[in-house]
Amino acid sequence: MSLTLRDQFFTLSTGEASAEEVERYRARVDTIETEPATTLDGLSVSWHPTARHKALRFVDTDRLDEDVRDLFARPSEGAPYLAAVFVDPAELSFRSFENIVPLDRLFADTALDLRLRDARRVAPGAHQFALDLPDGARQRLEGVDALGLYVPPLNAATRGGDRFIFHSAQLAEALTGAVREALPDDELHRFSHVNPVFRCNRFEPEDDRFHRHRDTPYYDGARGQVSRSTLLLYLTGGTGEPALEITDVAEFRDIEAFSVVIFDQRHEHEGRPYRDGRKVFLRTELIYDAPADTTHDPEIGALFSKATYWTGQSVFAPELARYADACYNRVNAAHWSGLAPTDTPTAYAHKNFRGVRFVTDGHDFWFRKRPTPGLAECAALTLLDYFNCHLGGRPFREVAATETIHARDTAWIPELLAERDGDTSALSTVDKEHFFPAPEESNGACCPFHEYRHFAPARHYEIIDLYEEGQSFARAHLMPAPILMMGEEVALDPERFVIRGNQIHVLGSRALAPVNFAACWNAGGGPLNYLDVTATIGTADFLVPPILFSEHEGCYRLQFDFFRNNWQAGQPSHRQTEIPVPAIDIDDLGIRDEGEDDSPWYEALEELPEDLIPETSRDTF
Template sequence: MSAELRDRFFALSTGGAPADEVARYLAEVDAVDTEPAATLDGLGISWHPTVRFKAVRFVDAERIDADVRELFARPSQEAPYLAAVFVDPRELSFRTFENIVPLDRLLADTPLDLDLTRRAELAEGAYSFSLRLPAAARGHLERLDALNLYVPPLNSGSRGGERFIFHSAQLAEALTKAVAKALPQPLRDGFSHVNPVFRCNRFEPGDANFHRHRDTPYYDAERHHVSRYTLLLYLTGGSATPALDLTGGVALAEIEPFTCVIFDQRYEHEGAPYDDGRKVFLRTELIFTFTESEVTHDPEIGALFGKACYWTGESVFAPELARHADAYYNQVAAAHWSALTPGADREPFVHKQFRGVHFVANGYDFWFAKSDKLSLAECAAITLLDYFNCKLGDTSFRALCQSEVIEADEADAAAWIPGFLQDKRGDSAVPPIDKSLLFPEPEEANNECCPFHSWAAFDATRSEDVIELYTQAQTFAKAHILPAPIVMLGEDVLLDPDKFVIRGNSIHVLGKESLTPVNFAACWNAGGLPGNYIDIAATVDTAHFLVPPIFFTESDDCYHLRFDFFRNSWMVKHQQVTIPVPMVQDGVCDDGDPYPWRYAVDEVSLFTDNASDRGKADLWWVDNPAVEDEMRDVFD
């Protein structure tokens, strides 16, 4: 049945099926609930749709666990290396909102000698060109539409048509060379490159317009990069009234195939489907280098951008929030080029309850009722779990919350929220933990040799060789667990108060640099070597956060936390890593892995490490050089 659900999904996605057939299929999907087949980018993935795993994504099949890889469909004949996976939308976070499909392989052997010719100035800061390119390259770009990689965007309510997002360094590099030659000289100053992330948009006649909006600029504070111009490349031609409307600039009614339009991102614009055929175009932006003197920072813009992103995630649970997110994005995009204009008087808030703790949030502000059982560290921990939608066990934080949307005057928030929360105080949901309890001291060694020579008297907990290995394993696990401000034992959330440092009116969250997400699972097997006796006492999820300080104020009744994780436009790092805690078993079993704890560490490296590059390690109990290097650093 699972295979049938998978195959019928792609058969029905081509369109044309009767509505009653689609309805029956959706009902069958809603009746199926299974566990994920694997984990990718922190998301559980299924190879067929279920009641939970409904959002389809396309990923490089080599990134899926080899044991289950063949279960996943390869729906694109043009790009057979892409596998279709289904994810739970409730698990999405800032890192995973968008599915960026890797398409560099598609163009790897194709000459991309591009020229932008016939430059025409449409308006101030807006130009059109004709793209000249080899026939093979033209054919590959024309077939992008036929890849059938379109997925509904999170803002589908405010835009017509379909789209998918892809990454192609080759196409961006070729366009960078062409743009650098074709731009008027004043626009070349500071030009760095074309963004390698492209959006492929498709509209059919009769689709809704992509409503009037401004494109949100790309911004990288560390590299001093900012986008200033949008690039549209029309793969098909047609006419509409108009097909592209730049407010205050020009309206294009006729567009030829492979027309390229470049315009200043200050322009508000709207796109309409062609009247006479399918409209397919690519969108990206031109990236420029800026100096510090060219940029100023407005905290209110950062706050609004944070709210927009937060409501994008919350719209999975409350679709009515999508319109607020869209309005905020537009307001922020305009504010990057001019002063921030006032928004609506009434704004959304969400009231959440997590295991008895009530709080109100809007993506920038988080309010908690004060009580003897709720500390500032707990407030900060819950804020982080909510903001990044961390997984507790197998469930995302937001899915564990009871939520309701409230619309109110933002200016009056300080007046109504404390009273609203006053009667909703609950017990602590994030108690402190003494991490040393995860690492009990080993027993004293005896003089027994090994289970072969001392079978009746052998005690693994007192074996000198086992104790030595156990101590090394503990050292490794401690190096990752002790610095973590938050740990999760299944769905139990615990915090380390020492990692939440309160200075003045700010909360500093301490932790090491984020690590690549890993998941460990292991069993142990028969054998007489020390590694056979080091098993997993607990599987601990650790959340490491690299975030700016969280500012707070407090009244008699309420804590009010404020923070801008994006700092206007750039995003902070957050990863979640799972660490196996070692324990000594007094005995061996007859199946599973012979070295359970070691295999748990080695199965998925804490670092990006190509399995084909792994060699024989000097440490006899570690097979992965990347892990070996880390352990050596720990031991040294």
């Protein structure tokens, strides 16, 4: 049944089905509540649409769990290594809301000898070129449109057309060479490369225009690089009214296929469909090494933080998409000319998580000051909301009730919280040592064969060694975790929230060391058979900058500027993992019932992401 459901999705996606057919299909999907097949990048994924898993994404097939990989459709004939997965939009956070499709393999066996010719400087910082390329490369690029990878953009309320994002290092490298040869020297100062992340856009003549906007500049604080120019590569030619307008700079009515426009990102621009056919183009950026004196206005960072936060929120409230988009545009403009004042009211989310209320604009989080929640709990709730963490399989933003309020100041917040906030505590604390009872003393016994019924597994030296190894592994993951998820309950470790001055530092994880051993066992299985899983604890680990806090009118105001201080580059900002906790099973001779795992501890370890599994293997025994 699910296979039919899966395949029908792609059949209906061709646009040839009637509205009634599509509606029937949607109604059917709404009744499907099957469990996800696997997880990927922290998102639960299904191989067919379900009532929850409705957002289509494309991922490299090799990244899917081998056991279920074949269930996923590979709908793109041109890129058969891409699997179609369905995710729950409620689980998306700013880290995951964009699906960057890996298309590095697409150009792997194609000569990409690109050259920009017929340079025309249409205005200062704006150029038009024709792209010379081999036939093979041309065919591959033309084929990108036909790969069938378009998914609706999250900010569909502000833009027309279809779009997908892909990564191709080879195409970027070829364009980098062409740009170096074509741009005047003064525009190549500090030029590094063309961004390998491309946005493929498609507009049909009847589509809405892409409203006037600025492109979001690329910024990599760790590498000290920023984008300064946008590069548009038109894969089809046509005439628009105009096809591209760079505000107050230039208009392009007629565009040839495989022409390239490069312009300074500080300019606003607007795109309209061709009136005489499909318009397909790729957009990316020219990346430059940032000058050493580059400064970052914290207000801009805060606004960007809000923009990303509200993009995530807009999944649940589509009217907020335009607000998020306006935030992006203000940020983009501010990068070039400073932050301009605005008359638009700010959007605030008033949230209620299990009786604890707080208000946020995506950057500042207000809590009523009371004994519980204390600052650590306020910080934990801030992180849970910002990263939309999972609680017992449900995303935080789904569990917490949300009311959106538009306001021009924050004066109303203390009063609202004083009136509406209760005295309950939403999070528990947990004594992590509880998970790790000390091993028993060894009694020097040999093995179940020699001790028969007197064999005490919890006192056998090899089982104790294995138990200690298991504890060492679980400790390494549980002890550093600031937040634990136990079912739907959330417990925090106050010691992992260190308050210094006006900052809350959230401490993260560390490494672990495995232990090896060997033995003689004539009966009763082996040590592995006696090690069971007593509990599975979810951990949320964060790599985040300190959270600033202040007190004002009976409220804590926490400021979480995730995009300042380069924290977003390089490493994952947060990670949720399910960690098994070991226990010694004293059942007779380690024999388990039919259908039960013989070695439940190691079976549990095998379910973990590869980088978490300790190096010790079954071969040791």
